[in-house]
Every structure is written in structure tokens, then in C-alpha cells.
Amino acid sequence: MQNDTIAAISTAPGIGAISIVRMSGEEALKILNKFFKPSNLRPFKSHTIRYGKIYEDDQLIDEVLVSFFKAPNTFTKEDMVEINTHGGHYIAQKVLSLCLNNGARPAENGEFTERAFLNGRIDLTEAESVLDMIESRSELSLKLATQGLSGKIRSFIENLRHDLLQLIAQIEVNIDYPEYDDVAELTHSFLIPQATKVKQEIEKILDKAVYGQxxxxxxxxxxxxxxxVGKSSLLNALINEEKAIVTEVQGTTRDIVEGFINIGGITLHLIDTAGIRETSDFIEKIGIEKSKKAIQEAELVLLVLDQSEPLTSMDKDLLALTEKKERIIILNKDDLPNRLGQPFEDAIPMSVLKKTNLDVLEKSIHTRYLDGMIKIDQNLYLSNPRHVQKLNEALTKINQALETAQQAFPVDMIEMDIKGAWETLGEIIGETSDTALIDALFSQFCLGK
Ligand SMILES: Nc1nc2c(ncn2[C@@H]2O[C@H](COP(=O)(O)OP(=O)(O)OP(=O)(O)O)[C@@H](O)[C@H]2O)c(=O)[nH]1
Ligand SMILES: [Mg+2]
Structure with missing residues (x-):
């Protein structure tokens, strides 16, 4: 039920300077007044803060600052009250229980934001970006999340839907009042070019979404x-920690070792693998199988060669195995004489031991992934997997519509796919329902034309 008043502690649990208990709903002020005694008895004006005391029966619980926001200009579009108590978990709990005992019900996770969405203050992408912002761990991911909050995703989707709606309207009108002599003319002069335009806009954003993700x-x-060759040494150097065991014995690493680094805003999930060679050692064999699986699953492969030794047939196998992957070749042990026997263009010579050229590697990774990203402020980079998935679904439907159009099938078959795409896009912003389609259609188009 959406009309009841909800309450929750909005600050993190534990000791802090203040804690905030929040209420949203019609009864928020009424409930507050049952236990809050303001320092004077003037009526509580909207969007102001008041000082006062909280009592349970006649016992003083805390002195607090309370903000009051009257609907509709509030986060949830409902009346809202925020009680700033002294920090510490127990005081806030106590104030929360006063709210609950006087008529509020405990809010569910995310329910304030959900109300903001249900009451139409924000769309689904904006609600989701609030979550993404909270979960951001780097400056760039925070920047991406704020794209959603600024309404950038919503307006992109709304524009696409507007174009599709015009297509649908054109088809509908043509079915009822054929303006064109034949269907072929309609499809070729209008449908195909318009649908292609939408298709291209979606593809452009999906291309960039790779960076967002x-x-x-x-x-x-x-x-x-x-x-x-120095794989574990490289992992340790990159994460700046002696996490993997390094020895001069071949086959030291037998299981996967992992670590994380942050290079200029991009997080690398590093996986150090067992060195790959022919072996009869049972445990090492399992490790090697895991290494091969890690290659398959990796989005980026750092292939390490030891340039102080001639290239072996195993090196050649690994070069072939990783050829189709995103790959950076590292020529390690650059502090020793080069006996590799052949040049490698674009490879990075490095001495992990002497810590030379680690910065060149980091820069190369940064360039590889961030050069495609021009400016987050000027472009839209989708990073939420749900948005990307829905956008892909919409693209599939538009492609189907285009195929049908090219084969000159009846227009209502094309219309079905276009409507499908319109609805799928609506799911991104949380807006699709059949009545919405009808309303939007007629508010856009004058049939009397
Ligand atoms: N001279 C020199 N030795 C290095 C360099 N990097 C690593 N080593 C040495 O090479 C040996 C093997 O290093 P590791 O990092 O254990 O090699 P690995 O590729 O993980 O080996 P496995 O786990 O057995 O597959 C160690 O003795 C390192 O000290 C380097 O840049 N120069
Ligand atoms: Mg190792």
C-alpha cells in the first residue's frame, strides 16, 4: 500500500556524529508531533528545520533537529520528515520505534526511492543510478552513475521512443486512411529510413556501452x-603486495592467484595463472587446465615471454592460443641480455625485477580502454547491464521490423515489432503499459488531419 507512512534510519549503523530517522507519507507530521516538542509552538513551515526535544511519555530521549518537507516538492513527492538525532545506534533505534509505535510502518529496502519512482518524480534509470552511485568505487564509475541521475539516459530513451511512436502513428493512419497508393511506397519512403535512423542511434550507444561496463x-x-617467465612477479608488482609466491623453481604457481588494481579509474581484476608446459605432475596439470580456462574467460590477456631465452615451442603455442584475444605481450627480464631471437612489435619490454616500464604497461591499458571514451560529460555511456540488455532486445526487434519491411510483408507485421521495441525501451525507464501506448499515440497525433 502506498498511502501509509513509512519510517527508517537512513544513516549507516554504528557510532557517528548524527543519525537520521526518515519518514514519508501523509501522516508523517502528525506522527512526529506525538513525541516531538519544538522549542516554540509556531506551525511547522515546509522546507524548514526546527530544534526541539523528543520525549517518550515524559522522559527525555534526545534533543534533535527536524526538517519538514511538504508534498509535492520532496524526494518521494509525499510529506517527509527527517529527524537528526545524536549519533549512536541506540538513540536512532529509539526514535524509530517511537515513529513505529505512533502509526508509521518500517520501510522496506529502497522504498523511499521506489516511492519517488511510483509517484513519478524520477524514472527507473534515475532510481537505479541512485543505487549505482552508492555502490561506486572509483571516480569514473561515480561519474557514470550520475549520468542516470541527471536524466541523460531517460531523455535518450524518450527520444528514441518518440521516433518509434511517430512510426507507429504513421502505420496506424495508413491502415485506417491510406494516404499512400501502396504499402511499398509507405515502407520505402518512410518506414525503412526512420527505423534505420533509430537502429543506428541504438548501435552507437551500445558500442560505447562496452566502456561503461x-x-x-x-x-x-x-x-x-x-x-x-615472471608472471607471479608481475602480479605482485602491479598490486604492490607479495601475494603470489615467487621462486626460481619452474611450476611454482599451481593455482589461480587473484588481485585488484585501479589504473586511472579502471579496475583490473588480475588473475595469475600456473605456467603452461607439458608435465606429468598431477596437481600441476590441474593448474594448467585452470590457466587455459582463465585464458578463455579473460577479457584481457597479459602474455609474458622471457626475453633472456630463445622463444620456445610453448611460447609459440601460447602466442597462437591468445592471438584472437585482447592481448598485451610483455617481454620480461629486460635487465638480462636479449636472446629471444626475434623482434615483437607493440610488445612492452620490461624488467619486473628492476620495476622498469611498469608504468608503460599501465599506460597502455589505460589508452586501450579509455581512448575510446571521449568525455563522459558529452556522451552517454550506459553501464547498467539491465539497460544494455533491454537496448539489445529493442535493437533485435527493430532489425526484425526492417527485415520484414524489406521483404514487403503486411505493414501490421512491421508495426508489431516496432511496438515491441517501443515497449522494451519503455521498460528501461519503467513506463510501458498498453494504455500508455494508446494515450501517447493519440496525444501525439491528430487523426483529423
Ligand atoms: N632477471 C630477472 N628475473 C626475474 C624478473 N622477473 C622475475 N624474475 C625471476 O624469475 C623467477 C620466476 O619468477 P615467477 O614470478 O615465480 O615466475 P612465474 O612465471 O610466476 O613462474 P611459475 O609460477 O612457475 O609459472 C624468479 O626467480 C624471479 O625472481 C626480471 O625482470 N628479471
Ligand atoms: Mg607463478
């Missing part, structure tokens, strides 16, 4: 190579 979830990066 990388920033949000990090790049899965496998460090691979034959034994003893």
Missing part, C-alpha cells in the same frame, strides 16, 4: 606464459 565492473585480466 568496463568501468563499472572492471576488466578480467589473465597473466599467462610458460613457467618461470
Amino acid at each position: 568496463i568501468i563499472r565492473s572492471g576488466i578480467k585480466t589473465a597473466i599467462v606464459g610458460r613457467p618461470n
Whole structure:
């Protein structure tokens, strides 16, 4: 039920300078007045803060500052009250229980934001971006999340839907009052070009979404190579911690070791693998199988070669195995004489031991992933997987519509797919329902024309 008044502690649990108990709903002020005694008896004006005391029966609980926001200009579009209590978990709990004992009900997770959405103050993408902002761990991912809050995603989706709606309207009008002599003319002069335009706009954003998702979830990066080339040393150097065991014995690493680094706003999920070679050792064999799986699953492979030794057949196998992956070749042990026997263009020479050229590697990763990103402020980078998935679904439907149009099938078949795409896009902003389609359609289009 959406008319009841909800209450919750909005600050993190534990000791802090203040805690905030929040209420939203019609009864918020009435409930507050049952236990809050303001310092004077003037009526509580909207969007002001008052000082006062909280009592349970006649016992003083806390002295507080209370803000009151009258609907509709509030976060939830309902009346809202925020009680700033002294910090410490118990005081806030006590004030919360006073709210609950006087008629509020405990809010569910995210329910204030959900009300903001249900009451039409924000759309689904804006609600989701509040969550994404809270979960952001780097400056870039925070920046991406705020794109949603600023309404950038919503307006992109709304524009696409507007274009699709015009298409639908045109088809509807043509079915009822054929303006064109034949269907072929309608499809070719209007449908195909318009649908293609929408298709291209979606593809452009989906291309960039790759970067958005990388920033949000990090790049899965496998460090691979034959034994003893310095893979574990590289992991340790990058994460700046002696996490993986390093020895001069071949086959030291037998299981996956992982670590995380942040390079200029991008998170790398690093995976150090067992060196790959022929072996009869049972445990090492399992490790090697895991290494091969890690290569398959990796989004980026750092292939390490030991340039102080001639290239082996295992190196060649690994070069072939990783050829189709996003790959950076590292020529390690640059402090020793080069006996590799062949040049590698674009490879990064490095001495992990002497810590030379680590910065070149970091820069190369940064360039590889961030050069495609021009400016977050000027472009839209989708990072929420749900948005990307829905946008892909909408694209599939538009492609279907285009195919049908090219084969000159009846227009109502095309219309079905276009409507499907319109609805799927609506799901991104949380707005689709059949009546909405009808309302929007007629408010846009004058049939008397
Ligand atoms: N000279 C020199 N030695 C290095 C360098 N990097 C690593 N080593 C040495 O090479 C040996 C093997 O290093 P590791 O990091 O254990 O190699 P690995 O590739 O993880 O080996 P496995 O786990 O057995 O597959 C150690 O003795 C390191 O000290 C380097 O840049 N120069
Ligand atoms: Mg190792």
C-alpha cells in the first residue's frame, strides 16, 4: 500500500556524529508531533528545520533537529520528515520505534526511492543510478552513475521512443486512411529510413556501452606464459603486495592467484595463472587446465615471454592460443641480455625485477580502454547491464521490423515489432503499459488531419 507512512534510519549503523530517522507519507507530521516538542509552538513551515526535544511519555530521549518537507516538492513527492538525532545506534533505534509505535510502518529496502519512482518524480534509470552511485568505487564509475541521475539516459530513451511512436502513428493512419497508393511506397519512403535512423542511434550507444561496463565492473585480466617467465612477479608488482609466491623453481604457481588494481579509474581484476608446459605432475596439470580456462574467460590477456631465452615451442603455442584475444605481450627480464631471437612489435619490454616500464604497461591499458571514451560529460555511456540488455532486445526487434519491411510483408507485421521495441525501451525507464501506448499515440497525433 502506498498511502501509509513509512519510517527508517537512513544513516549507516554504528557510532557517528548524527543519525537520521526518515519518514514519508501523509501522516508523517502528525506522527512526529506525538513525541516531538519544538522549542516554540509556531506551525511547522515546509522546507524548514526546527530544534526541539523528543520525549517518550515524559522522559527525555534526545534533543534533535527536524526538517519538514511538504508534498509535492520532496524526494518521494509525499510529506517527509527527517529527524537528526545524536549519533549512536541506540538513540536512532529509539526514535524509530517511537515513529513505529505512533502509526508509521518500517520501510522496506529502497522504498523511499521506489516511492519517488511510483509517484513519478524520477524514472527507473534515475532510481537505479541512485543505487549505482552508492555502490561506486572509483571516480569514473561515480561519474557514470550520475549520468542516470541527471536524466541523460531517460531523455535518450524518450527520444528514441518518440521516433518509434511517430512510426507507429504513421502505420496506424495508413491502415485506417491510406494516404499512400501502396504499402511499398509507405515502407520505402518512410518506414525503412526512420527505423534505420533509430537502429543506428541504438548501435552507437551500445558500442560505447562496452566502456561503461568496463568501468563499472572492471576488466578480467589473465597473466599467462610458460613457467618461470615472471608472471607471479608481475602480479605482485602491479598490486604492490607479495601475494603470489615467487621462486626460481619452474611450476611454482599451481593455482589461480587473484588481485585488484585501479589504473586511472579502471579496475583490473588480475588473475595469475600456473605456467603452461607439458608435465606429468598431477596437481600441476590441474593448474594448467585452470590457466587455459582463465585464458578463455579473460577479457584481457597479459602474455609474458622471457626475453633472456630463445622463444620456445610453448611460447609459440601460447602466442597462437591468445592471438584472437585482447592481448598485451610483455617481454620480461629486460635487465638480462636479449636472446629471444626475434623482434615483437607493440610488445612492452620490461624488467619486473628492476620495476622498469611498469608504468608503460599501465599506460597502455589505460589508452586501450579509455581512448575510446571521449568525455563522459558529452556522451552517454550506459553501464547498467539491465539497460544494455533491454537496448539489445529493442535493437533485435527493430532489425526484425526492417527485415520484414524489406521483404514487403503486411505493414501490421512491421508495426508489431516496432511496438515491441517501443515497449522494451519503455521498460528501461519503467513506463510501458498498453494504455500508455494508446494515450501517447493519440496525444501525439491528430487523426483529423
Ligand atoms: N632477471 C630477472 N628475473 C626475474 C624478473 N622477473 C622475475 N624474475 C625471476 O624469475 C623467477 C620466476 O619468477 P615467477 O614470478 O615465480 O615466475 P612465474 O612465471 O610466476 O613462474 P611459475 O609460477 O612457475 O609459472 C624468479 O626467480 C624471479 O625472481 C626480471 O625482470 N628479471
Ligand atoms: Mg607463478
